[in-house]
Amino acid sequence: MKERITVKIGSQILTRKDGTLDVTRMSALVDQIAELHKSGVEVILVSSGAVASGKSEIKVKSKLDTISARQLYSSIGQVKLINRYSDLFHQQNITCGQILATKEDFSTRRHYLNQRNCMSVMLENKVIPIVNENDAISVTGLMFTDNDEMSGLVATMMGCEKLIILSNIDGIYNGNPSDPKSEIFKKIDITKDNIEDCIQSSKSSTGRGGMTTKYNIARKAAEEGIEVIIANGRRDNILVDLIKGKDVISTHFIPSTKKTTSIKKWIAHSEGFTKGEIYVNQNAKEVLLGDKAVSLLPVGVTQIIGNFETDDVVRIMDEKGKLIGIGKTAYSSEKAKEVIGKNNKKAIIHYDYLYIEK
Numbered sequence: 250m251k252e253r254i255t256v257k258i259g260s261q262i263l264t265r266k267d268g269t270l271d272v273t274r275m276s277a278l279v280d281q282i283a284e285l286h287k288s289g290v291e292v293i294l295v296s297s298g299a300v301a302s303g304k305s306e307i308k309v310k311s312k313l314d315t316i317s318a319r320q321l322y323s324s325i326g327q328v329k330l331i332n333r334y335s336d337l338f339h340q341q342n343i344t345c346g347q348i349l350a351t352k353e354d355f356s357t358r359r360h361y362l363n364q365r366n367c368m369s370v371m372l373e374n375k376v377i378p379i380v381n382e383n384d385a386i387s388v389t390g391l392m393f394t395d396n397d398e399m400s401g402l403v404a405t406m407m408g409c410e411k412l413i414i415l416s417n418i419d420g421i422y423n424g425n426p427s428d429p430k431s432e433i434f435k436k437i438d439i440t441k442d443n444i445e446d447c448i449q450s451s452k453s454s455t456g457r458g459g460m461t462t463k464y465n466i467a468r469k470a471a472e473e474g475i476e477v478i479i480a481n482g483r484r485d486n487i488l489v490d491l492i493k494g495k496d497v498i499s500t501h502f503i504p505s506t507k508k509t510t511s512i513k514k515w516i517a518h519s520e521g522f523t524k525g526e527i528y529v530n531q532n533a534k535e536v537l538l539g540d541k542a543v544s545l546l547p548v549g550v551t552q553i554i555g556n557f558e559t560d561d562v563v564r565i566m567d568e569k570g571k572l573i574g575i576g577k578t579a580y581s582s583e584k585a586k587e588v589i590g591k592n593n594k595k596a597i598i599h600y601d602y603l604y605i606e607k
């Protein structure tokens with residue numbers, strides 16, 4: 250089978266200090282993606298840079314609020330960005346296509362599958378999908394934390410073996426990156442290492458979520474069996490070197506070897522889209538957290554919160570209100586309330602649609 254990877258490029262790499270597109274860097278990255286593509290690697294590109302490149306294009310007369318500014322700049326900048334990509338890939342005899350997604354597009358299974366189908370048909374036809382958040386319409390609560398979050402969702406959705414997050418830094422440092430004593434973590438084993446405290450709240454001038462989202466998303470993707478690499482997009486030939494397995498400076502997250510179905514992967518990433526909560530008793534909690542794959546039965550349920558429909562994703566909470574899992578419910582909230590605590594009723598969440606946070 251062909252190797253399939255998602256590459257995420259941050260705003261900082263694509264824009265110069267004055268806010269204009271750094272075409273030299275873009276071109277170098279496109280050349281590397283083209284080389285990988287021609288050698289048979291399927292690449293999905295998640296690219297930021299719309300807002301940053303739109304800013305340098307227009308002078309606004311009156312001061313804009315944050316949302317309007319993001320909408321205006323991204324709508325202008327995305328055109329510039331994708332046109333430039335299209336030209337650069339065209340010079341390599343490669344066709345690329347654009348997908349602009351919102352967080353909502355990952356929240357319903359139908360939208361999720363539509364997106365997956367679109368990217369699959371592009372890859373089958375040797376077209377490189379270039380994905381960005383649809384900044385013009387996704388505002389405030391509907392927004393992704395940043396494109397790092399979206400790149401994790403895309404890599405999972407498309408069953409990628411690797412997710413390479415390119416930023417303006419060589420990887421995750423064990424202290425302040427500007428402190429010369431700080432060193433890069435070369436490998437992170439998510440089952441043992443917790444390096445959250447090493448991450449500073451600082452981020453690049455144009456970046457949105459900083460290293461924190463990169464770290465959180467990298468852990469989640471690695472748990473689902475994807476090898477995640479955080480590396481510096483400004484280093485020459487970085488992508489090709491990483492894929493060839495060269496020892497280049499970067500942080501690798503060791504992927505879990507556990508097998509997960511694609512619906513479970515979708516559920517695992519759906520915490521932000523849940524429509525309600527199902528509270529379970531201590532006994533049900535112990536069974537769900539045990540080694541066996543079990544369904545959640547009405548007999549172990551103590552309370553239903555929120556209004557949801559059949560097939561919505563809901564949170565599963567223990568008696569103390571701690572989140573223990575997420576699942577796709579087989580009942581609406583109304584029907585679920587009727588069967589609380591009852592025996593011999595069909596499962597509220599079948600184990601094929603259940604993700605337990607362990």
Ligand SMILES: Nc1ncnc2c1ncn2[C@@H]1O[C@H](COP(=O)(O)OP(=O)(O)O)[C@@H](O)[C@H]1O
Pocket residue numbers: 258259260261262415416417418420421422423424425426447448449450451452453454455456457458459460
């Ligand atoms: N421990 C750390 N190691 C590396 N970078 C860190 C760390 N803590 C915070 N950062 C910051 O994270 C930034 C990268 O995130 P971000 O600005 O969102 O980049 P991008 O625009 O590429 O997504 C780095 O430039 C750095 O300032």
Ligand SMILES: N[C@@H](CCC(=O)OP(=O)(O)O)C(=O)O
Pocket residue numbers: 258259260261296297298299300301323381382384394395396397455456457458459
């Ligand atoms: N969708 C936005 C991306 C914002 C974002 O996530 O930026 P970054 O943290 O640099 O990847 C844009 O294209 O400007």
